[in-house]
Amino acid sequence: MKKRHEKILAICAHNDDQILGAGGTLAKYVKAGASFKTIIFSFGELSHPHLKRDVIVRRRVKESIDSDKILGGSGVAYFGLKEQKFEEEFKAKRIREKVLLLIRKECPTKIFTHSVDDPHPDHQAVYKLMMSLLHELPRKTELYSFDVWTVLNVRKRNVPKLVVDITQTYPVKWKAFAEHRSQTNLPGLIVLDWKIHLLARLNGFNYGMKYAEVFNRLN
Numbered sequence: 134m135k136k137r138h139e140k141i142l143a144i145c146a147h148n149d150d151q152i153l154g155a156g157g158t159l160a161k162y163v164k165a166g167a168s169f170k171t172i173i174f175s176f177g178e179l180s181h182p183h184l185k186r187d188v189i190v191r192r193r194v195k196e197s198i199d200s201d202k203i204l205g206g207s208g209v210a211y212f213g214l215k216e217q218k219f220e221e222e223f224k225a226k227r228i229r230e231k232v233l234l235l236i237r238k239e240c241p242t243k244i245f246t247h248s249v250d251d252p253h254p255d256h257q258a259v260y261k262l263m264m265s266l267l268h269e270l271p272r273k274t275e276l277y278s279f280d281v282w283t284v285l286n287v288r289k290r291n292v293p294k295l296v297v298d299i300t301q302t303y304p305v306k307w308k309a310f311a312e313h314r315s316q317t318n319l320p321g322l323i324v325l326d327w328k329i330h331l332l333a334r335l336n337g338f339n340y341g342m343k344y345a346e347v348f349n350r351l352n
Contacts, residue, residue: 139167142241144232144263146219146255147177148197148209149313153329154279155245156204156306157299158346163205164302171201171209172235174228174259175216192315200312203305210235219258233266240271245348248278256281267352277348280332293350296336300343303333 139162143151151159151171159169176190190213197209212231214222223229236244246263247256263276270276277295299306310326336345 139165139243140239140241141167141169142236142239142244143169143171144244144246144259145171146174146247146253146259147216148173148193148211149177149200149310150247150256150281151245151279152200152204152306152310152313154247154281155346155348156309157302157333157344158245158297158348159206160204160302160305160309161297161299168207169205170207170239171197172212172232173197173209174212174214174219175255176211176213177216189315193313196313196315200309203309203312217254219255223258223262229262229265232262233269236266236270236274241274243275243277244270245277245279248280248283248349250283251281253282264351270352274352276351278351279346279348281329295348295350296340297346297348298337298340298342298344299333299346300337303344 141159141162143155143159145151145154148171150173162169176193194209194211201209212222212226212228214226214228244263247260249260251257251260260278267276333344333346336347337343339345340347
């Protein structure tokens, strides 16, 4: 990992995506002297449809702030979009312009966001939005994608990759994820836990490490 100061943005659909996809890497960059902020598009309230919206929103915001502190982040910002309605909300709330303004204000060296292979519709919407901004990013900004729900990568196999050894920060990643107590007992998340664990081990095996996160370079 380079010794120069890194300024990083994690841009994702829901408030645990950046942890699952890049948590070990974000924690490692912080240990190396970097700073990072997170932009989250939705509060993720549909995960608990039986609760009042303001109740689950407060809970999820607190969880994301607590987990951000564990990773060493510098703050979390929400757009509060409706889940599964992202593309409609992008237009109505001028989200593209707001994201670009935030990026230009922060002028990050790296951005981590969702993958083209991720089947979740909200993740796909964020990926497409970020790709629409590709040629308007600051010149020094590198854009990388991570996987969350991807089962098999079928595209973008020949693009440049960033491989990060997260062996030392893997426990930090899972401590941060554990703060999302409203999510950790959901059946889908339990399956995802194992998928992310196995992927980290497989990536590590492929690159001679115990645990690794691998990202595709998009620009």
